[in-house]
Amino acid sequence: MIALLTRDLRLAMRAGGGFGLGLAFFLIVVVLVPFGVGPQGALLARIAAGVLWLGALLACLLSLDRIFALDWEDGSLDLLATAPLPMEATVSVKALAHWLTTGLPLVLAAPGFALLLNLPGAGYGPLILSLLLGTPALSVIGTFGAALTVGLKRGGLLLSLLVLPLYVPTLIFGAEMARRGVDGLDYSTPLLMLAGITCGTIALLPFASAAVLKVNLR
């Protein structure tokens, strides 16, 4: 499992691996929003949390189709399926590698990007905490979507359509938590809901992804 994780991380860092792509996309979204809504600090401060969450979600979506498509194309997926690793472990490791290369950089970059959007000081803690709790769910759900669409031509578009609705609960509670933090309200309820969703997806979805992948490999 560690071998697979290090391989995936190494592949992501090498040329054409797509590391930093999501981060750059996130940056561009965040930079474009002030151009769109105009230079009004008060308005930006109000929408900052939501924009950051949306940007993180879209940036995450960008790299999902690479999770299995590349391994499927070069035959590695067949070989991994016949390797001693259980499929559930392969899927979980793939999701973890995706989070480490996409989700975690987004979380770490979020404070800098929040500055660009004039996020009020009280919002930083809850925003980062909500992204830290929420992005693993995005990766795990996305891995499920990638497993569903592996082997399909133009699967990327279908993947977005399938996965975005599944992201709704995470987005609602994540953005709500960040917004309450900005307003100085108690945010423990959305925090618990967000953590619950993430734990639930991590516990259940790898089994679904593995089953779907086995069907797709036939």
Added chain:
Amino acid sequence: MLLRLSDLAIARGGMRVLERVNLELGPGQARVLRGPNGIGKTTLLRTVAGLQPPLAGHVEAAPESLVYAGHADGIKATLSVAENLRFWAQVFGKTDISDALDAFELGPLSGRMAGLLSAGQKRRLGLARLLVTGRPVWLLDEPTVSLDRDAVAMFARAVGAHLAGGGAALLATHIELGLEGAEPLELAPFKAAPADLDDFDEAFL
């Protein structure tokens, strides 16, 4: 007995292609699958490897004894030859890749990015993966594609050494490898009869 197929029936894309396939492979034995294109050689190998379920019959093999090598080699272009091999070795719980590098004369190429290899060299790397798995039963689908004559001899030596070491192999190839203990298995007699009209709907389900 390393591998036993009993009354195996397999399907490709919902169409029954082969049925009543019986086969036994013991240590040191190899079978070469023969038959025209589309007879179901690849499907049979994928079924034996566990990538798809059989329609009927059983595949009996010791757990963790099979290793499959398909048309694609599963090579990552941005990893070096040694990194590619070492990854597969680790997946199969091994660490030593030097024997595999030597057997397919990949030593001088070990530091090179796999994406820069020629087609034949990539194939050699894909076949070298079999050696690092340490599994006794090799399932090989057209292993000699894009190999030159020397490399085919290299491959035949590797399979011969594997068989001599108590392994077994089931291959689909059209090239005569001159292997000791390898018998051809003609698949044409196992071709499935056309499906009954009762099953007609299944083609659309």
